[in-house]
Amino acid sequence: MNKDSIIIKGENVSIGYRKQTVYRELNFQLYRGELTCLLGANGIGKSTLLRTLSATQPALCGNISLLGKPISSYSEEELSRTVGVVLTDRTYAGGLTVRELVSLGRQPHTGFFGRLHQSDKDIIEHAINAVGIARKANCYTAELSDGERQKVMIAKALVQESPLILLDEPTAFLDVISRIEIMMLLHRLATEEQKAILLSTHDVEQALVLADRLWLLTDENGLECGVTEDLILSNRMDALFPNKEIRFDLMHGIYSPTVQGKQNILLTAGDETLRHWAQNALNRNGFFCLSDENKSKNYPLQLEISGKDRLKLTQNGEEYIHKSFESLLTSLRQKTNIAEKKYINN
Amino acid sequence: MKAERKGYIYCLVLAIIIGILIMANLLFGSVEIPPKAVLNTLMGNGTEKASWEFIIWESRFPQCITAMLCGAALSASGLMLQTVFNNPLADSSILGISSGASLGVAVAMLIGGGSIAAGSFVLSGFLSVIFGAFIGASLILGIILILSHVIKNSIMLLIAGIMIGYVTSSVISLLNFFSTSEGVHSYIIWGMGNFGGVSLKMLPYFSLIIVCGLIIAILLIKPLNALLLGTRYAENLGINIRNVRNLMFLSTGILTAATTAFCGPIAFIGLAVPHIARLFSGTSNHNSLMPITILTGSAVALTCNLLCILPGELGIIPLNAVTPIIGAPVIIYVIINQRKIQYFN
CATH class of the missing domain: 3.40.50.300 (P-loop containing nucleotide triphosphate hydrolases)
Incomplete structure (x- = not known):
């Protein structure tokens, strides 16, 4: 200089x-x-x-x-x-x-x-x-x-x-x-x-x-x-x-809030943008996202996104297709609630 | 530039208005003098009655010039105070500077025995009154100056000024309590305000003092413009704030002391005229605002004087009964419309 x-x-x-x-x-x-x-x-x-x-x-x-x-x-x-x-x-x-x-x-x-x-x-x-x-x-x-x-x-x-x-x-x-x-x-x-x-x-x-x-x-x-x-x-x-x-x-x-996920979820996405916003939604709702490199491990929760209206959620082997984040997040919340309740009841 | 030309036009119009007002002031009065005689007197030709000539030269002419100069002085100091304190309600009467001058006058009149009879002073008493006003105004200015170093907030400084005004007023009341009835009487008469307080003999001295104060005010135009941006911006533009403040205080002190001593504490002209000038000229730029304010002040004071002498044979209305009628509505208008008026935003 x-x-x-x-x-x-x-x-x-x-x-x-x-x-x-x-x-x-x-x-x-x-x-x-x-x-x-x-x-x-x-x-x-x-x-x-x-x-x-x-x-x-x-x-x-x-x-x-x-x-x-x-x-x-x-x-x-x-x-x-x-x-x-x-x-x-x-x-x-x-x-x-x-x-x-x-x-x-x-x-x-x-x-x-x-x-x-x-x-x-x-x-x-x-x-x-x-x-x-x-x-x-x-x-x-x-x-x-x-x-x-x-x-x-x-x-x-x-x-x-x-x-x-x-x-x-x-x-x-x-x-x-x-x-x-x-x-x-x-x-x-x-x-x-x-x-x-x-x-x-x-x-x-x-x-x-x-x-x-x-x-x-x-x-x-x-x-x-x-x-x-x-x-x-x-x-x-x-x-x-x-x-x-x-x-x-x-x-x-x-700057963003530190992610503190209570539950792990395996996330697979069609492209970087979908991945970014899916992660954004999941993090906000208390999920910690794992990348698809760990695919071999059989996680109970898996999400596969191939388009903004094609969200495939696999939970304990059962598959659900969601057309929007709204329905995806609603069902995720319900299921985790049920899971938690079961856990408490047991 | 456009704005500059507009400023010149306003000044020209105001000069014409002032000319007309001067003629009107010379024409009207308690004694009826035909316009022709007035004109002849002014041209230096004799008139039919020597008394007419005497009235015009010894009473009406000095009164006219005094009104013009006082209006200019009060308005210029009002404008300077408003800009320096960044406060549209600053004015020598609000900051207590006028009351300081009044206190000086009261001390001189009531204790020093400067006996006066409604405007026409004995010379020795007259000098002691002016001197008293200077001391009083400078004293308050000194206090305000010291306070301005301690109190950085302009509004708080203004309130402090109002408080000082109250204290001086109560000191004046105490002085009145212990004074003779003639002293109190002459003080009260003086307190009503009157542009007739300067005799022809005194006029050159009075004019000199006022012109000195006005020259300082005009020299301050450049730093005053910078101060529109606030003190920190002004400092960054190379303005020495302390020097500018001191000069402004000197000018304001001279102008306030002289007008107060000669004509009594005149309220509202200093407060209202800068607003009238800004509203009409549509600018806060002191390059044109300062001359327009000075000329508007002269015109307003001449108008007030004209209203005072209008009753003719019935007598003279006290000046301080007229100035609020012109000044207060302006201030109220400005306050109500402050969201719409440019210079507030």
Whole structure:
């Protein structure tokens, strides 16, 4: 990795407040042209870390260098041209048009009265187009949806022309579609505009798909940084949320409840999709699925699926054909109940 | 740009309205003066009666200019406070700054013996009254400033300001209790508000003070726009919040102290005019909102003054009886329609 591409670098950084150190000895780097996602449980200190990186809160000790210069040596003006932030704070700018709000991002570059030159206006139009909000450029920000507002704030950060953009949970209040849109937008901007973008988020699924790097923040291990796939394949995702009932599904890149089946069932499926959803249904109902490699053993419960309406259940040698999961699950529940009752009666 | 041109048009329209209102204010009064005579006086040509000339130059003209400047001053400080505290109900009277100035005035009048008779001061007493108002307003501003470092929540700070206002009011009541009846009388008259408190001789000084305060307000336009995004975004845009707050407090202090000392504690103009300006101009952008607010403030104050002097020979209506009639409905309208009004969302 080229040395010039390091935007911000931290060595043995401690973050926190005067009376309470939240983390010690953090080491990290952010690179130009990359989208990095900061993941961690609620209240773990993601915002504190972001505030430290934007120099709104000083690091307790250690060195943070921004473009090779200590961050503490930056003046307010220099900082405003080097770090752009997007927050979840309430704004009071409903009475500004989208273009006016984006223009505010030019303030670090304009003179005393904030007059915009043609070059400033060009940069503003470029940013408005880049985030895809050009259609609404003359609308009041009050008329926008939450997702659109977030895009406007991202455009504001873009016109600051800062090499580093920090976003504190930019997708927090958005619906699924807007979340994916914003993440895709940020990934595109990181590449196209050659920015280093760091965002904190709870959207693990999208982060795993779109982040070039992950920063995992945990109480036990502090901050772990690395390329997304490296971290996933070395099982670092399980450490993120230390909870025995939830585990990280390496295959699908999602967190799911740990399977605790009371009864075993042999599952044979026509294809991977059928297998996945059959397993999903069975796990939810307390069955532990065995794969067809163990076919030789003669299990009392067997399920064979060759299509979404062809579900063959074999129980103690008797065969039942079900046409939907609804009828399959109903009969499974009844039979296991009867079995349990018999067991109790005996 | 479109919005800019719209701003210029509004300012032009307001300037015309102000011109008309000034003429109306010069025309009407307790003594009937024919329009021709008013015009002649203003042109510098003599009139038939020397008393008419005297009334226009010594009473009506300074009253006009004072109303204009006071309206501008109160509205500009109201706008600044509303933006800095991100609170549409902030205003120097609500934050207790006016009561601070009033306390200063009360101390000067009741203890210092700055005896006044309904608007026309003796110079020495007059100076002590202004000085008192400055001290009082700065004192409260200082307290608010200290509190603003402790209380980060803007609404809580506003409530603290209201509490300080109550305390100063009760101190004033106590002072009144121990004061002479003439002192109380002149304080009550002053408390009703009156734009006629500045004589022609005093007018240049008064104008200078107000213009200084307004210049600071205009210099703050850029950071005020950034503050629309909240303090953390503003900080990220390179704004030094502490400096901006201090400058805003200085400007507000000067404007409030001067208007309160000369014209009494005038309520509602500072609170309502920024809303009127936002509703008409349809923007929160201070580039156009600040000048429009200043001009609207002048127009509203001139209208209030006109209403006060309308009874003619019957006398003058107290200013503070008129301003709430114009101001309160605006605030109620704004509160009822806040879901529909852009700048709330």
